[in-house]
Amino acid sequence: MGSYFIFALVLTVLYIVYFAVNIIRDLYGKKGTEKTDEEVFDLGPMDSTEESVEVSENETGFKIGNETYGTETVPAASPAAQNGDTGKKDGTAKDRLERLKAKAEAQMEKVAPYLSDGFTDEEMYKAMISKGRLDNRPSLKWRPVKDKL
Numbered sequence: 724m725g726s727y728f729i730f731a732l733v734l735t736v737l738y739i740v741y742f743a744v745n746i747i748r749d750l751y752g753k754k755g756t757e758k759t760d761e762e763v764f765d766l767g768p769m770d771s772t773e774e775s776v777e778v779s780e781n782e783t784g785f786k787i788g789n790e791t792y793g794t795e796t797v798p799a800a801s802p803a804a805q806n807g808d809t810g811k812k813d814g815t816a817k818d819r820l821e822r823l824k825a826k827a828e829a830q831m832e833k834v835a836p837y838l839s840d841g842f843t844d845e846e847m848y849k850a851m852i853s854k855g856r857l858d859n860r861p862s863l864k865w866r867p868v869k870d871k872l
Contacts, residue, residue: 776788784793842850846857855863 779786
């Protein structure tokens with residue numbers, strides 16, 4: 724017999740003995756004397772009584788126990804006044820937006836587009852894979868970045 728078969732035979736016998744011992748211990752062992760996995764925490768004497776704290780709220784603030792906290796109140800605006808205010812704000816916001824647009828356009832340069840037939844990301848990927856040659860487009864010339872340096 725080879726050494727592998729001897730090893731497999733010994734290992735099989737050991738497994739059979741191990742599992743037989745565990746099964747017999749489970750069947751005929753003492754029940755209820757096992758240690759539990761539960762943790763027990765001592766919370767101290769349960770005689771101590773906790774006192775609740777009174778919390779009350781009024782128009783000017785609230786009170787917790789003996790301490791008083793004040794709050795500020797903001798008067799509620801009527802819906803008619805709110806609609807009138809938003810119209811003025813929108814008008815000024817629109818005017819402000821138009822002024823900012825005009826200022827930005829004044830600073831912009833006028834340029835002519837030179838890539839009127841641009842590539843999408845899928846077409847650019849296909850062009851990179853095919854080394855710049857696409858079916859119905861002019862071929863692209865690829866230069867490594869090291870050449871520019």
